[in-house]
């Protein structure tokens with residue numbers, strides 16, 4: 001019997017320690033070398049050796065300065081600062097791989113659609129169609145201040161802006177240049193037929209544009225669209241636009257509820273619910289035996305920096321957690337930042353949160369031997385209905401290397417992970433028949 005295969009992406013960011021606050025202090029951690037090409041090239045080669053579908057690159061515009069009202073704690077602990085632009089490392093990794101794909105976070109408030117669409121088309125060309133975009137709306141006031149605003153727009157307004165942004169980028173990617181516009185006709189001296197390149201004239205509530213797209217059509221035109229918001233507005237957005245959704249949640253049952261809601265949203269937009277590929281965040285610690293994996297977790301935990309973790313959580317929730325005692329319980333709050341941030345745990349003390357977050361972030365951690373890990377991942381998929389996982393790292397690169405060397409072969413033996421790459425673009429590797437968006441996805445409707 002053919003078994004459903006899981007998709008796997010590495011969950012990373014162009015910074016130190018990403019979701020593991022303080023683990024850059026671990027003697028075997030190299031994530032502080034993120035400023036070098038070699039670091040990313042080595043990682044890309046390891047991921048491709050393990051047949052990873054992609055690397056999902058988070059990005060946060062702005063600094064975590066809610067905790068204590070200043071960026072000091074984040075700066076001390078390297079809580080996602082310093083951080084470099086995630087798009088810059090895509091060609092670096094693409095140049096040493098053939099199949100690894102890239103889901104890169106691009107934040108709508110901080111780049112106009114005109115220049116953003118050009119950046120994505122450029123990368124889609126350079127990677128031969130291996131680029132995806134994680135559409136985010138931003139959640140830090142510090143970022144808004146960086147572009148001259150007093151604070152970020154309200155949560156639901158950010159999604160309204162995002163819907164209109166999508167109209168503009170779809171038009172640039174799908175409508176501006178017809179297929180066949182580029183002739184490269186040496187005899188007649190015509191590179192591009194101007195009759196087949198069209199101005200996009202958009203005059204909306206948030207965006208105004210009268211321009212042609214600057215790039216010729218790339219393999220996918222629109223990149224594979226990721227989204228990672230789990231509020232009702234976020235899920236409705238995903239149901240309409242996303243092809244892949246990245247969700248938080250602390251156990252398989254929580255994931256199952258989000259998966260059901262997301263598939264319902266896709267259906268409500270006339271789409272096949274299975275066209276939404278849903279990834280859950282998870283941290284895996286694998287070792288030759290269950291006991292060794294547990295010991296490894298304890299060792300990693302000893303390097304966590306509570307203050308750095310709380311700086312992260314304060315930014316996600318918009319609550320200054322420096323004002324609470326470590327034994328105080330954090331209840332679910334209505335937040336204007338990431339509404340789903342606290343739902344992962346329900347209620348827990350500030351200390352519990354800090355200690356948990358310091359290894360792998362807000363998602364669950366599973367430990368064990370390769371067989372135990374395979375059992376747990378299979379079970380998780382069966383209960384949750386997820387299509388795959390984004391694996392947060394602990395200590396880099398051993399976190400990825402051990403998963404590739406120990407866990408992947410067992411998953412392959414069981415037939416729940418592929419034995420070779422599917423040819424084609426990112427979209428095709430995800431099981432879609434065509435490299436470009438197809439109806440009823442709203443983006444396909446823009447194509448001439």
Ligand SMILES: Cc1cc2nc3c(=O)[nH]c(=O)nc-3n(C[C@H](O)[C@H](O)[C@H](O)COP(=O)(O)O)c2cc1C
Nearest residue numbers: 058059105136137228229230231234247248338339
């Ligand atoms: C698993 C997960 C990953 C996310 N990754 C990012 C990210 O890399 N950058 C970012 O700006 N926002 C990120 N977000 C925030 C969301 O994209 C979204 O802007 C935020 O969650 C607010 O929407 P919501 O209330 O609908 O969840 C992430 C959220 C989740 C749940």
